[in-house]
Amino acid sequence: MMTARGRLRVLLGAAHGVGTTCAMLEEGRRLRDEGRDVVIAAAQAHSRSATDPGAWGLDVVPETAGRLDTDAVLARRPDVALVDELAAADPPGSRHLRRWEDVEDLLAGGVDVISTLTIDRVESLSEVAWAITGVPHGGTVPDAVLRAADAVEVVDLAPAALQARLAAGLIGDPRSGGRAFQLDSLIALRELTLMWVADDADQELRRYRDRHGAARSRQIRERVVVALGDEGSAPSLLRRAARLVSGSAGAGPIGVHVSGQRNRPLEDPPALRRLAERLGGSLHEIVGDDVPGAIIDFARSVDATQIVVATAGRGPVGRVLRPGVGEQVARRASGIDVHLVTGSGEAKGPLPRPTGALGGVRRLAGF
Structure with a gap:
């Protein structure tokens, strides 16, 4: 009997520190309280107690040598695995180069996954984000992986509030340097995130219409x-x-x-x-x-x-x-x-005289 493929849900943030890890852990605890079997397969503490996996009362499948232990998770067969930092690099000698590839193994094994990602790690936008912040991305997730996810949800925080959290020391180990946390950079990254999600929703609408032959619906964005x-x-x-x-x-x-x-x-x-x-x-x-x-x-x-x-x-x-x-x-x-x-190449001079048996006056009278 074939195992049904797991579902992938990605919590997407504009920048490090907006709260994607906390949102993932909160959702894991909510699902556990509803009776789902939830494990933490990989979570970054980010030097703060709020994101310490041990503080959430959830079962933890220990990482092996700094990487997600996919074999241990699949042997445990939970309903849902929480996997932080979808674009994270696996250590040398691992089965895969990137964590999103480990997640693919979990999905193929029938495990639902909730993961996190920041917009600078989306492959098609990584260079744009780099130009905005001056900080290299350090590794990406292919757009196809993100677009194939069953759900992509934005975890949003106003740029000014994110700056306040940084000033208060509530963001541990940020990707600092360059212009990453300047207000204009955070605003641009937030806009980039919302644009990506809107475009993804627009593509999904068109795919739905193609599959079902649905009639043209009202457009949300002007085209x-x-x-x-x-x-x-x-x-x-x-x-x-x-x-x-x-x-x-x-x-x-x-x-x-x-x-x-x-x-x-x-x-x-x-x-x-x-x-x-x-x-x-x-x-x-x-x-x-x-x-x-x-x-x-x-x-x-x-x-x-x-x-x-x-x-x-x-x-x-x-x-x-x-x-x-x-x-x-x-x-x-x-x-x-x-x-x-009326363009710059508009017609000049009088209209050409109509040709035919009837004169112009009779044509106009007939109209």
Whole structure:
């Protein structure tokens, strides 16, 4: 009979000292009081009695030579194992290099795990955190491991309160040095943590919709698609769209250009791609002869909440008689807000005279 895989729950903090270890131990004691069999498999005392594993009345599986003893934990077969510092390094000669790999063994053995992590130890964000604090991370956990966790919960503490705890000596052995505990660094790390969790929740929502074929739901964060075409300046459009989402965490303009027989190719796509990435977004090129339809289909595929599209400087009659891509997108994009922007490449001079059997006056009278 196969053993069901254990569940992983990660308590994520913006910085050392926010209380992830205490939160893990408190949760372990709560689960024990509910009748679960809980053991401490690895916990750092951090030079403080509050995080001393022996002070919590929980069973402890002793570490062996400074590493998590996975064999002893699996032989004990608890319901839940508490494992502090998911990114910690195992000593030389161990079975694995990092503690998260030991946790994988526990999960495969059917043991639920509650663990802790700080945002600077997430692989994709480690260099960003290093730039913020000036302190090297010392080892990371792959994003895939964290995204595969059954739950990632933020343990939050206001930056000013964290500084007060540091000044009072309540944070033992902090990763000091550099700018790690300066107020602006703590604020940036906190924002980085919340952005990562919001992005993870957004990805999980999209995976759920893909699995169940769920209809489009209301978006929590703004996602703006910028239609880059013949009308208007593409760099200007990208910058305007970036301002629309400047207050939305983790958002950036998503540029899209439709290649087809009816429109010209973009000028200097590599430069536009670099600009989009600097603005926190991306650039995509798709193919289609129905340009407005292709823009709308792409916007729906990325769950866009807004579309920015350039429109030439035509009057109301001109927009009716000769609607451009922007006007057609606005008419057809039900459920998505559309911003029509007059770009720097707007049309100049009078509208071309309509051709055909009827004169312009009779056409207007007919309208």
